Amino acid sequence: MKMPLTIWWKNASEFMKRTVCVAALLAIIASGAVAKLTYVQLIAGKTTAEAATASRTVSTTLSAQRGEITDSNGIVLAQSVExxxxxxxxxxxxxxxxxxxxxxxxxxxxxxxxxxxxxxxxxxxxxxxxxxxxxxxxxxxxxxxxxxxxxxxxxxxxxxxxxxxxxxxxxxxxxxxxxxxRVYPNGTLMGSLLGGVDDAGTGVAGIEQMENKLLTGTNGxxxxxxxxxxxxxxxxxxxxxxxxxxDNVQLTIDRDVQWYVEQALEAGKEKYKADWAVASVQEVSTGKILALADTESEEAGSSSAKLNPSHAVTETFEPGSVGKLITLSGLLQEKQQSMSNKFSVPYSIDVNGQTYHDSETHGTEKWTLAGILQHSSNVGVIMASSKYSLAQRYSYLTKFGIGQSSGIGLPGESDGLLSKDTSWDKRTQNTVLFGQGYATNVLQVSNVAATIANKGVKNQQSIIANVKDENGKEVSTQTSQSTRVIDSSVASQMMNAMESVAEGYQSVAGVSGYRVAAKTGTAEVAGSDGSLTGIVADWVGVLPADNPKYVVTVVLKNPEGTYGGLTAGPIFANIGEFLMQKYEVPTSTPRTGAIPVTW
Known part of the structure; x- marks a missing residue:
């Protein structure tokens, strides 16, 4: 007969009771452990394993390299190094x-x-x-x-x-x-034009900023x-x-040409004691910019290069007599004049209560329209434009690109300034005929001459040749847009007259073995005190004139010697000689058929 549990418990010793309690407690703990183990292994095992894995898992960024910027020949101008x-x-x-x-x-x-x-x-x-x-x-x-x-x-x-x-x-x-x-192997070459990147590697100035989206890679x-x-x-x-x-961005800029132009400008600035100098070299048939330079020497990628855009992009000025190229092109295109038309040109003239005169005193001269351009006569241009309406004057300025963006897209580029003809006062109505009363930049001036040299067709200027991905596949290319501004016959007459202009400066701005078509300009600009005490002297030249390849434009601020033909002209000749040698351009044929400049 079994003893009831209650009776057994009463009769059990104290030691036995404690032993039973401890055993029961251990059994409860063991059961809990078994239950927990069963839960962890069978129910929550997957979740626990994933949590453990997650605690050990790390993610490492694989940094993408910023694309290269190269010149037209593939020479590296900017690159990212490991x-x-x-x-x-x-x-x-x-x-x-x-x-x-x-x-x-x-x-x-x-x-x-x-x-x-x-x-x-x-x-x-x-x-x-x-x-x-x-x-x-x-x-x-x-x-x-x-x-x-x-x-x-x-x-x-x-x-x-x-x-x-x-x-x-x-x-x-x-x-x-x-x-x-980000490194720039060529130091100050194209310093401000290239610009730079910030600490995060983002382009913040110059071409680095302009092409930042394409140059920036995607991290892995x-x-x-x-x-x-x-x-x-x-x-x-x-x-x-x-x-x-x-992506890698290839420029139209030729590093060797850029370097030479920068050196020529610096030497010219020093020789003529100018405040600054800028220049561009443009390919006539394509609108490609082979050089765009100034005398502000900044280290590419430096803080200064990031804060100061190139003067060749930002500086605007009245082109002076270079503007006569636009006026005469319009007169010929509208069939109001021809280059052989004859004029008796006095030193000064009064129009609507306003007096205008030429830069140098002279008697009444017998000049053709070609002669008016050769002698850069303000009075002669006004006389030839008596039937040239204000609307036409404004129209041709805009057709040639004055007061408009070049379309290149460089940060800091100024469009210049050209007000509507309806707002011109009595004096501006005529000063616009000879390049005063509006502001332009070196790229716009270059494209005026390039349009004439390209048989009257204006090309879209460009500084980007193409864009290729890391595998060398072309992902973006520049499509050349062109617009006819004047007829080829008009352009031919203009080139003929411009060649006569250049012949007048053969001794100081000639390029040995090559015919040149050019125009000089000199204009008063505001000085530091705001009054018209400053001078801008410019020269735009096409060479060879008989087979136009390049347009070189040079602009100086406050040079000693004043006139563009005597200051900017020699710098043009220096650059022109280099271009002819570098690209092995055949020498010119003798000139024939020059339009008479006098009668």
Whole structure:
């Protein structure tokens, strides 16, 4: 007969009671553990494993390289080079203990000149790393002291130094992040024109800003698991997206021509003691800009280059007598005049209560329209334009591109200034005929002459030749847009008369072996006090005149010698001689059929 539990409990010893209680408690704990284990393994196992994996998984950015900028021949003007940012983990450094180098540990040990490091923690890391980075060991040790897990030790470290760091076996304490540095191999060449990038690698000035979207690549990433020491666990890479580098931009600029033009301008500025000088070289048949230069020498990528756009883009001025090219083209196109028409031209003339005169005193001269252009007579142009309406004057100025964007898209480019003909006062109505009363820039002046040289067809100017991706596939190309402004017969007459202009300056602005068609200009501009005390002297020339290839425009501010033909002209000749030699242009044929300039 079994004893009831209550009776047994009353008769049991105290020790027995305690033993039973402990056993019961252990049974409850064991049951709970079994239940928890069953839950973890059978119910929440997947979730727990994923959480553990997630805690070990890191994502590393794969940085894209910014595209290159090259000249027309593929010579690099701007490129991004591989650089690294060195990162430290102070928390990991606090427990770092160097591994003594033996045969068994030679692939993962630390020593200094073959001897043990002699210390632990941040001091040990600093003793190993400081000599490689060229840093002070005590300062580096201080940077690695603390409880944080991320501190930037040094930026823009070159690949050779990064490889030296890898050999220190400091993974888990020291890591590297791939970055890039923008470099400009040619120094001040095209400095402001190229511009620069900010600390984030974004173009903020010049061509870097203009083409930033295409030059900028797309970063990639890779995900993997790492162990307690920070090293990647082999075979744990779960996802990877490759970086896509930015596109490469090729310019129409020829580096050699750009360099020569910059040197010629600097020499001319010094010789004529000018405030500044700008110039452009344009290919007649395409509108491509081969050089766009100024005398403000800025290091490409520098703060100054980012803050100061090229003067060749920003400076505007009255073109002076160069503007007569537009007026005479309009007169011929509207069939109001021909180049052989005869005029008796006095020194001055009164029109609507306004007096106009030529730059130099002379008696009444018997000039043809070609002679008026050759002698750059303001009075003669006004006389020839008696039936040339204000609307027509404005129309041809706009057709030739005055007061409009070049379409190149360079940051800071000024459109110049051309007010509507309905707002012109009595004096401006006539000064616009000879290049005063409106403002233009070197690119607009260049395209006026290029349009005439191109048989009356105005091309869209360009500074970008093409854009290619990292594999060399062309992703963008410039399509040349063209518009006929004047008939080819009109353009031919203009070139004939412009050649007579250039012949008058053969001794100072001639290019040996080549015929030149040109126009000079001189205009008063506002000085520092706001009054008309400044001078702009310019020269635009086409060469060879018998087979137009290039237009060279030179502009000087306040040169000694004043007149464009005597100051800007010689600089043009210097550049022209270089172009003819570089591109091996055949010499000109003798001139025939010159339109008479007198009667």
């Amino acid at each position: 650089r690294y940012t060195i990162i430290g983990d102070p928390k990991a450094a606090s427990t770092f203990e160097p591994t003594t180098c033996t045969k068994a540990t030679e692939d993962n040990c630390q020593s200094i000149d073959g001897k043990p490091v002699g210390t632990t923690g941040p001091a040990a890391v600093a003793k190993l790393l400081a000599p490689v980075l060229g840093m002070n060991a005590m300062e580096l040790g201080a940077m690695l002291t603390g409880t944080s897990q991320y501190v930037v030790i040094k930026k823009d470290v070159v690949p050779t130094v990064k490889r030296s760091i890898d050999k220190l076996n400091l993974s888990g304490v020291i890591s590297t992040e791939l970055t890039s540095d 990433y890779t995900k993997y698991q790492r162990g307690n020491d920070g090293q990647q666990i082999p075979g744990t890479q779960t996802e990877s997206v490759a970086a896509v580098d930015g």
